[in-house]
Amino acid sequence: MGDLKRKRDVEDAAEAGPVNRPVVNGGASAEGSAGSAQASFSLNAMVDRVELERARLERAAKKVKVDSSGSVRSAVGNPAANAPTPSIANQPASTQSSSTAYSMRYPHGHIGMTQVDGPADPRYTRFEELVDRHHLQRGIFSAFQIDDQWLMAKVNRTTEKYIVRPYGMEILEPPPMQYHPGYNMYWVFPPRRRKYCCMHVKLLVLWYPGFLRVAVPSANLVNHDWVQLENVFWAQDFPLSPTPRPENATSQFALDLTNILTLLEIPSTITALLAHADFSLAAVNLVFSKPGTHAGDDLHSYGMLRLAHCVRELHIPHLSPSESTLTAATSSLGDTTLSWLTQMLRAACGKDPHRHTSHEDEDTALTHVRILFPTKETVLSSTYGAPGAGTITFQRRYWEKHHYPQRCFRDSISTRQGVLSHAKMMVCLPATVAETGFKLPGTPQFASSTTTLQPPTQTAPIGWYYCGSHNTTLSAWGKLAPNRSGTAIDINNWELGVLVPVDADGVVVGGDGHGGGGLRAVWPYVMPAREYAGREPWGS
Template sequence: MSHNLDKPNSDDEFAELQFSQFDTLLDEGAVCISDTESDDDVLIVGETPAKLLPISAPPQSTLAQTSHCSFQPALPPPNSATSQRSPHTILPQLSPRPGSARTSASPTQAVSPVLQYPTGVVRLTRYQDQPITSTTVSLSDLIQPNLQKAILSTFVLDLDWLLPHFADTTKLLIVKHYDPRIDRRGIYQAGRLTIVHPEFADQRFPIMHSKIMLMFYPRHIRLVISSANLLSIDWTALGNIVFIQDLPLLDEPRELYGFGLTLAQALRDLSVPEQAVGQLDMVDFSKVKAQLVTSVPSMAGRSKFHADAYGLARLAQVTIGIRKSLSPEQQRDWLTTHHCCYGSSMGKLTPEYLSDFYLSALGLDSAQEFRHLLSPATSTGSLSQRVHVGFHTQTQGKVNKFGSSARQSIKFQSSYYFDNHFPQDCLYKVEPVYKDCLIHSKIILARFGEMGRNGWIYLGSHNFTPGAWGHLRGGSRATRKVYVNNYELGVVLPGVTFERIFGRDSVLWNGLAVPLPFKMDWEPYGRDELPLIS
């Protein structure tokens, strides 16, 4: 069911900002953009929180740590100088390796352990009654000793559950979805905790849905990108997927490029203060093979300058690069690709949207280009049939072992399913690897070649919805623009192979197995089967 968010009062004490002021405020660590009404046809709400905690009333444990607890206004007071205005430090300067050009570590400073995940791995969240395995992870598992500070983002937040995971000395900067019913505009700080909201401009239903963690240690940074919110149910009662990579620090700062540059832009899009983003030039990204894919609302000021870097447009950029790296034979096989797309929230899909998504995910501009590359006589009428959309059935929702608390996080509006234009024949049943559990992950499997052996995988926060990936508006497809509603973030893992090992379907990337929360033998919905409608 859609959230009906009320428009904020026009006399709100926190001022509405124009994009021209946005970058300046990032440097000062205080950002606040108001949201106003706009078309809601792209609204897709991903989750319903099991527990919402208003940040205007933080936990008692948080208040006990500080004598100062206030909202900082977004705009500086009259006659204030930016260079003199520094009411608080959100994240202190990162401590590089001992002997670096910036600073030296204290002789008593503890040294972080050897990098656990130097080349990147995929893990699944561990259900509360599930045995510990090498393919699963809890939030506690991700937090190593000597954590100095962390940047976290989430759609829904439970501070009572989250804060005990971190030492009292760890500084936390949380980027949170803005809900006018419980949140106030501006930057919020209480002791070690700082909460900010990204820009929302001219939107009736703004959604900040990205889930990323950057954990700062004395000698490395841990990058975590997932589909899980920062609340208990997402880490103990729902199947979520997590990408983890440990990145060493450099001895000297280095100009950002590739993944590092894209990550810096993504953090700026989320209103992470520049003093924190600037620390990325001390990070070694040379072993990162994943490709970052983000979405930013089209009405946001930043999107106007980087419109080709988000949603479907960004996915196309990534897949064009993958296609160009293939051999001529593999490039021909590329045109046989099928996409299996799973998300916990269903969008307002149409056959036209599935075709647009399919072509974008191939890195092609049009159906005409597809026909030209394959065969002039090839019909494109079946392109939408190459997109299989996985979703839980009504029966699976009823028998899941965690009951309604898990079921409420799976969203499919009945008005979407029974719409005359919804392609019901694209729906496929997914069978969870862990029996009688529901899956909250957001995953795309792209398979091509003989037996679908080659391909790539997307994982992150994007549900398979127009609100997350964007939809095309305008005239011809070549001139149409992508319009996005949500903030989203995920990674594409290129060079994936799909194998049959010991009678089981397996996914390999970078020489390592990629665990999936579902089995790969999807089946079409039966005649009398219905999806889990909320």
């Protein structure tokens, strides 16, 4: 737990400045040290610890050793294990196994919360329920923090794995993809693009016999996030066919997912396999942030402007800054300004945030934006206290700024007593609903593959819901910047989340190509959220 205290707000690195700390892989903190040593930083330490954990879980561990290059090799010595297996990488997963013991769990999509310490509760989800090691054939795993020992104990050694991870904070050009044959594992390093860039995407793409599972969680690949903190996730299972599906050429979800994985440097031989999945029932819009300054054709592809574009495409009536409330739950904060919150509110309503903001606009944002972040009191009274809040970060120097929008803040209190939240989610609803009629369920509403579902509701949505990796920061969503060609958006982080249209009860509304049926949003916070009323935010 002590290692978690070293986590700081690198997601808002543009405001926080340079940070040089070890990366979390085997229990260190999240912000990367420089140099090529980082690329193999955890393999030597990982080997023995992984085997001990695997022995405990399976009683079938094999000893391994590390060669001089840092690659893990089997102690038995298998030359074939030192090379990738193209035959696997170029076939649809559905042809790799005849097993029928594992069926789709989320055919209609599911928005859920992670299980925390305590008795098992079928309403909540453990990592092992998303990632079933006994049937998983291939997987892409992406996160900001990765504990290799923990992850390798939960995925079979022979399973083909692509681990998308950050490199050193000071390294502008990460190395190419690295293959570690002892674990049939590839380490993938997305481009940094700028000095203070954070690879913050949480994503699971999992090939099982006969179907593909795509999940976007807010949790990192560490035990703390899946056991002690509350996190949210969206997941959906998509049938696989032996041959590519021609409709994927026009499926927006398929195109977006392929583009995102390509930008993250996943090999084309793997992204090509997405063509075998049937994405016709994809129930969400993908909202992506990519580091850099974006203008022209890319202006509405990323960050805040991607959010505005998706909201417009949902055709939600009556969304306007003066009549809607944007509520954002976040686990990290930076140097937020009222002007920026005003732009976010306009984007949340599908409006053009480029327009110059007036004092009247900013007054509207003070009234219609709510930021849920825990107070010091809430953290200290939680089950794990301050040590459990190591990944909930805020620097007090921002809070003390004269123009910091303190009036927008509300206390983040989970409906599960004593639990702290690492979830990132937003909901935009009519102000009257947000203040007096908030009905989004506090616990997940699960529809399994055997559940009889009602057809997707075709009533008009009244708002939208988001969950994913974006914190409520400029680095995550971007800030508008002048450009020679007009408007541009400047973004520091790699981020990913999902957006769905909802009715007053949180039910995802069908239509416009979205499956909808059975999918429901979840909002795990006590509402209405209490005002700070003199309380202090948690932070350093």
